[in-house]
Amino acid sequence: MSTSTVATPTWSEQAFQDALQIIAEGLTELVGFGMAVISVRRGDDLVVVAVAGADFAHRPDGTEDQRDDMLGARWPATWLQGLLDVAEDWGRFKFVPHGRAPAANWIWVREAAVVSGEDAWHPNDGAIAPIHDAAGRLVGVISVDDPVTGRYPDAAQRRVMDKYADEAAKVVLSVLEREALERRLQLAEGTRQLVRTASRHLALDALLDETGPAFLEAFAASGLWLRVHGSGETVLTGSRPQMAPGVPTEAIALAVAEAAGELWQRQQAAIVYDDGRARNAVLDRAQVDAVRQVLTDGELSSVLHAPIGAGSECLGSLILGRDLGQPDWSAAELDQAAEVGRDLGRIIRNGRTYSRMQELVRELRELDARKRHLIATISHELKNPLTVLLANRDLLESEIEADDPALGHLADVDANARRMSGVVDNLLLLSKLADPDTPHVERDVDLRLLLDEVEAAYGADMGQHGVTLRVTTPAEPVVVRGDAGELRTMLANMIGNGIKFSDDGSSVEVTVSTGRDAVEVAVVDHGIGISAEDQERLFSDFFRSQDPDALARPGSGLGLAIVDRILRRHGGRAEVTSTLRGGTTFLVHLPTTGVTPTTSV
Missing domain, CATH: 1.10.287.130 (Signal transduction histidine kinase, dimerisation/phosphotransfer (DHp) domain)
Structure with missing residues (x-):
């Protein structure tokens, strides 16, 4: 099989290439092999990135390769598995004896004199060390051939070989991790742009109008289709959103969307190619053929399908298409597309929740x-x-x-x-x-004057209940901004509530204090108290405690609800501290203006 050469790999920087070259040369010079080759996984192929040893090698077809010509050569990754299936375990390296694997499975065949003996190295022997990432995926391989002694390496040499294999694996993995990180950063920028802008739009067409171009650039796609289940809507964007003449605009979405639910359960994105190949696809043969037809008619090479969803619910499909001649989708792009599907799902669900x-x-x-x-x-x-x-x-x-x-x-x-x-x-x-239309007339109000009026109004009530009312206020005016009538009602309801639920002969104390930003009014009674359960609903309309002592005292359940409404209209709030049979303290906070009123109330 002939090998094709490519330009310097886009993933590799010179420093990394030099590091791999040093490792390959170490295997030849220090361990003692005539040739060492390091290859890295690119898609479905292994690409040669470092070659050390003799000036040339013979390929299985009999032609010669110069060392520099071998750089960039590709060979199918499936060949490696064929070699590993027949190999003997030497540790990191696996030894493949001659005759066990077809010669075509080697990227080269070295010519060397045959040495006699049981440990003699045959020209068609080889040793390979596969490199896997943390997930167990094959990402590269080290190959050595032609030991200078003509014999199998001994135990000491194998230990050194393993160390070189470990170092090569670290370099290869760091390079691939860096490449994946750079690609993820590029994709993430497009995703962030999507999330930032999509949250402002609930309609799909508006969403894609603003985010489509960035999306297409981030994924190097020529077409983008977004379909949401139940909406009856497919939105398209890209260089040829209408596909080829005569092809329905929804054909690509409909052909793939049937698999969205299962892909969402798997949390995967899938790819279908124009030649019928598929990755992670859960389509049947007829569905794959339908997608192929659409790809062919639209002059696309492949389509990536990411399910859109949130929680356990699949909400739709995100579909990206690539033109003929564009590169294959990477694993990072698959993962990122699946993540975008989750982001879109959250946006769509939030949009629906917001609308609801x-x-x-x-x-x-x-x-x-x-x-x-x-x-x-x-x-x-x-x-x-x-x-x-x-x-x-x-x-x-x-x-x-x-x-x-x-x-x-x-x-x-x-x-x-x-x-x-x-x-x-x-x-x-x-x-x-x-009623929000009720006018709220504000002016500076001195709470001391309002309390004087309330205290006078409750004089007869206190005598009837045998309750003493004690009011303590500062010497200077206590000014708040608000409606005097509403504030008077609020104070009257709080004090009246304290009197009503106090025991005969007890007292209700009202204390007013001022701070830098707020006025506090505390109303303390020593009556029947309020249970913790009742406190949670105390300010609700028509709420009445089911405590027999409370029910025995007349009331409509509206007094504290009115207090709460008035406080909200004035930007204030109330706190309640109480224990059953232990009395109650209401603490009201009202914003203060810090000025002296010009008119009395």
């Missing part, structure tokens, strides 16, 4: 608007009869004698009507605070 979230947000907003409208409508409908009820109650009271037992019943009517009126007022306020 937008739809849910829209639906929730519609539901919230309907809820606000319903609450407002019902509240207004309840407000009118309650007003009439209270007015008639006042009228009846004026007509009844002071000692009439009916007055007690009217008192019950009055108490419950006013309680219901308070619930309606809270419903209206809650709906108003939840």
Whole structure:
């Protein structure tokens, strides 16, 4: 078989070539072989990168090769396996006795005198040391021939041979790792460009419009097809996205996409060539033939198929095509394409999730608007009869004698009507605070003045419950920016909540303190407390604790929900610290302006 020569390998830098040459020369000069050859795996072939020894060798076809002519020669990697199958184990090197393997399996045949004896080296003998990477893949081989003694190397010589083989393996692996790293860096740049820009686009055509050129350059591809399952859409880009005239634009995608699910499970990318060869492909013969036809019609040499997916779900296919005459796909490109498929899967899934979230947000907003409208409508409908009820109650009271037992019943009517009126007022306020269109009028407000008003309003309530209210504020104004009416309601609800759930004879302490960026209002009661489970839902609309002591005290479950809404509108927040039967502390944080109000509240 004749060998073809190529230019200096693109992967090799002179320093690496020199290092391999020194190793080859060491095998000839120090170990004592007439010839040593080091070859590196390139695709399906082994390429000669270092030759040391005699000036020429005979090839199996009888022609001569000068040493320099042998550099760059290629020989099928499958030949090596044929030699290893019949070889004897010498350690790193494997000895192939003459007559066990066809002469055609050697890249050369040395001419030498035959020495007699059982340990004599025959001209058709040879020794080879395969080089494998960490994954066990063949990446190179060292071959030696024609020992200067004419005899098999002894044990000491074999140990030295193994050391040279180890050093050669290190050099070859470092060179290939560097090449793979450089290629991965190039591909990663295209991938990063894809990920950076694709996140801004959810539509496939927009995605490829922006990232397609960088993608094609990174993978040295002439065509790029992207198909997403369930979308009914195939997007194409590249030098000939329409393939050949008369060939459907989806033909290449449809022919390959059937295998996407299985490839995704394997986490692999696959290649199909125009001559019917395939790598990692899980297509049947008919599908391979369909791809071949599309490749032939489109004047493409091969197509790389990477499944797109996320988690356990295969979402589609990424397909890259190469023109005739372009190089074979490398293992690094296969791995990188599979990684890009995973990146695209995350982008597509995130896009779908984002779209679904937008739809849910829209639906929730519609539901919230309907809820606000319903609450407002019902509240207004309840407000009118309650007003009439209270007015008639006042009228009846004026007509009844002071000692009439009916007055007690009217008192019950009055108490419950006013309680219901308070619930309606809270419903209206809650709906108003939840409406984003409700105006938020801000001005500088002194919390001390608001607390004075609240304390005065709760005077009768405290006497009824036997609860003492103690308010401690700084001597100087405590200024926040906000709506005075809403802030007054917030403070009243917090203090009222503390009074309602306090035990008779206990106290509620309100303390105001200022910091550089915030005002803190602490409301501490010594009442029934709140369980840890209830604290998680404390600020929810209509929430009421199932604790019997809490249920025995009247309430609508809206007071703290209103507090939470007001705080959100003012950029504040609340913290709760409580233990069941151990009292409760509410701590409110409000942003401060740090200025003295110009108007009193």
